[in-house]
Amino acid sequence: MTRRNDGTTRVTIADVAARAGVSLSTVSRALNGNPTVDPALAERVKDAAAALDYTASPVARSLVLGRTQTVAVVVPDLGNPTFQEVLRGLSRAAAADDYHVLVADSAESVDEERVLAGTTRRRTDGVILCAPRLPQDELDRLVGGLRPVVLINRTAGEAPSVRADYRSALTAELELLHELGHRRIVYLAGAPRSVANAARLAAIAEFVAEHPDTEVAEIPCGVDFESGASAGAAVLASGATAALAFNDLVAMGLLSAVQESGCRIPADLSIIGFDDIPFARYTTPPLTTAAVPAAELGAQAWARMRELLEGAEPGEPLTLLPELTVRGSTGPAA
Amino acid sequence: MTRRNDGTTRVTIADVAARAGVSLSTVSRALNGNPTVDPALAERVKDAAAALDYTASPVARSLVLGRTQTVAVVVPDLGNPTFQEVLRGLSRAAAADDYHVLVADSAESVDEERVLAGTTRRRTDGVILCAPRLPQDELDRLVGGLRPVVLINRTAGEAPSVRADYRSALTAELELLHELGHRRIVYLAGAPRSVANAARLAAIAEFVAEHPDTEVAEIPCGVDFESGASAGAAVLASGATAALAFNDLVAMGLLSAVQESGCRIPADLSIIGFDDIPFARYTTPPLTTAAVPAAELGAQAWARMRELLEGAEPGEPLTLLPELTVRGSTGPAA
DNA sequence: CTGTTAGCGCTTTCAG
DNA sequence: CTGAAAGCGCTAACAG
Numbered sequence: 292m293t294r295r296n297d298g299t300t301r302v303t304i305a306d307v308a309a310r311a312g313v314s315l316s317t318v319s320r321a322l323n324g325n326p327t328v329d330p331a332l333a334e335r336v337k338d339a340a341a342a343l344d345y346t347a348s349p350v351a352r353s354l355v356l357g358r359t360q361t362v363a364v365v366v367p368d369l370g371n372p373t374f375q376e377v378l379r380g381l382s383r384a385a386a387a388d389d390y391h392v393l394v395a396d397s398a399e400s401v402d403e404e405r406v407l408a409g410t411t412r413r414r415t416d417g418v419i420l421c422a423p424r425l426p427q428d429e430l431d432r433l434v435g436g437l438r439p440v441v442l443i444n445r446t447a448g449e450a451p452s453v454r455a456d457y458r459s460a461l462t463a464e465l466e467l468l469h470e471l472g473h474r475r476i477v478y479l480a481g482a483p484r485s486v487a488n489a490a491r492l493a494a495i496a497e498f499v500a501e502h503p504d505t506e507v508a509e510i511p512c513g514v515d516f517e518s519g520a521s522a523g524a525a526v527l528a529s530g531a532t533a534a535l536a537f538n539d540l541v542a543m544g545l546l547s548a549v550q551e552s553g554c555r556i557p558a559d560l561s562i563i564g565f566d567d568i569p570f571a572r573y574t575t576p577p578l579t580t581a582a583v584p585a586a587e588l589g590a591q592a593w594a595r596m597r598e599l600l601e602g603a604e605p606g607e608p609l610t611l612l613p614e615l616t617v618r619g620s621t622g623p624a625a
Numbered sequence: 626m627t628r629r630n631d632g633t634t635r636v637t638i639a640d641v642a643a644r645a646g647v648s649l650s651t652v653s654r655a656l657n658g659n660p661t662v663d664p665a666l667a668e669r670v671k672d673a674a675a676a677l678d679y680t681a682s683p684v685a686r687s688l689v690l691g692r693t694q695t696v697a698v699v700v701p702d703l704g705n706p707t708f709q710e711v712l713r714g715l716s717r718a719a720a721a722d723d724y725h726v727l728v729a730d731s732a733e734s735v736d737e738e739r740v741l742a743g744t745t746r747r748r749t750d751g752v753i754l755c756a757p758r759l760p761q762d763e764l765d766r767l768v769g770g771l772r773p774v775v776l777i778n779r780t781a782g783e784a785p786s787v788r789a790d791y792r793s794a795l796t797a798e799l800e801l802l803h804e805l806g807h808r809r810i811v812y813l814a815g816a817p818r819s820v821a822n823a824a825r826l827a828a829i830a831e832f833v834a835e836h837p838d839t840e841v842a843e844i845p846c847g848v849d850f851e852s853g854a855s856a857g858a859a860v861l862a863s864g865a866t867a868a869l870a871f872n873d874l875v876a877m878g879l880l881s882a883v884q885e886s887g888c889r890i891p892a893d894l895s896i897i898g899f900d901d902i903p904f905a906r907y908t909t910p911p912l913t914t915a916a917v918p919a920a921e922l923g924a925q926a927w928a929r930m931r932e933l934l935e936g937a938e939p940g941e942p943l944t945l946l947p948e949l950t951v952r953g954s955t956g957p958a959a
Numbered sequence: 960c961t962g963t964t965a966g967c968g969c970t971t972t973c974a975g
Numbered sequence: 976c977t978g979a980a981a982g983c984g985c986t987a988a989c990a991g
Contacts, residue, residue: 315970317976375709569850573850648961651961661961
């Protein structure tokens, strides 16, 4: 074992070389499976390494090889079920390819999204960016300096992106409500400046244009339980027969709040969510929603990143269509 | 910009030195705030660095400094709300101290727990280990080679640990049920060999010994929704007036299943969970549970790790007491 | 106060 | 097929 000046003692490639009676380069070659080394010698080296419980320092390798075998994932909120699923799918897919994942939570802050993307990129081989708040022009600028980068639910420049088609999915939800006879609908809006909210508003605008008999009123809300619960009174006062929530969290908050006021779901009010988070099927009644394949989104994001890492051309943006999942929280209009 | 043989072009400390007309060491010193450098010179260096948009390579620094400014977190399942919260609390706490977090999901596998702990440790400065499945003797052995390491919900050797007192919390839950008049209770058990399940069984055994009038039957179950839902029939058939679920997921699955069978909660059956995951308060009726401060657990785990990193002595194991949170899913026995 | 030099631990030409 | 030597980008003695 090599003793170092700080007193620490660590097994290095030199120790293996000494024990096997070969040079450093031979150890390196043998351990990396380089076929130019004599099989018998290679065996001897591997034995020595095993005996010393040696593994090459990832940091030293990273420096010389120029790659860290690690990718960064920047998400807006680790507390949000959707990003948790994305992270989970991504993490498992990357692990299957022997890559590690550095996570960073930007705490819903635009500044953090920008800064973290840069700082995490420097210590990894690429960054998978989930930055819903960052203005488009900033994103465009940022992406250039970050390559390789994969975007989730956004597009910018040449960067590969994987996204869920929020707009089409929302249209499907609106059509479901319309078929059920709902003509007065309220939409509980998310963060005003977010891309996700814009997509939903676009779908609504289009739908209303095509269905003049239907009115969709917007209620400013938020993205979490509390926001949904707080909007309960406004929803009941609106006289609408159906409420379309920005996401499942909002829908569940609303569900909980209006039921406490004696409102029956779906008899008095239909509620529809978005995302199909794991809990959506366990509410009472179970929540109708659009199933965003978040884990799959994460896995696909990794697949894209791996392509980039292997030097492939950035593929076409991948779009997954959330699947309308009808459960008990929606029914015919009163 | 330094051109390298692979065609890449990257700004190095040499470029900054050249532009500022000083040596590499001066750049290093100036940029690291070393006070032995002339203020005017330091300014010049910083300007040069800014002009070139230079930041020192974290990998190179890691190699020479012997620290990566990164810690690893190994969790059994990124899909489990409790670990998600732990990760979130940890991630934010570490970020506040300018540390990065490498996550690894062991996919509930003992082998993975063991392997990941080692591989992630090598590329970080320490590991925070959440390994509920690993047998104690293996954990003891592992921890020695991993230092610095912080354990979550386990103890081993000298390693600092932060844990929730599952046992006391479960006792509190049992007492609540007893006060409500419940004498026939079923316990939906978690993974048989897990530490968490053992703690609950210990609390139950103790409680039963002290309350001979009360019977607590164990039903093998699991740790997720589906398990809880599947156990519904068995719970109803047991004739118990209250069900104690291994965790909130199980409780929610059960809640959902028995309600579909027409069972009224809490009139016909009281249900009590464990963890107080974010959704627990939004079920119908809201779930009585013990609030495990998971995010706080994560933050405290980081605090311990930071102490170790700063060379402090490992402190006493920290134990947080989950708080009994009474909501609508419990009521007087029928 | 600043520059020169020697590594951190490893991989990879380049010679033999 | 193997070894010596250079160097990844940076910091930290060690001299001046």
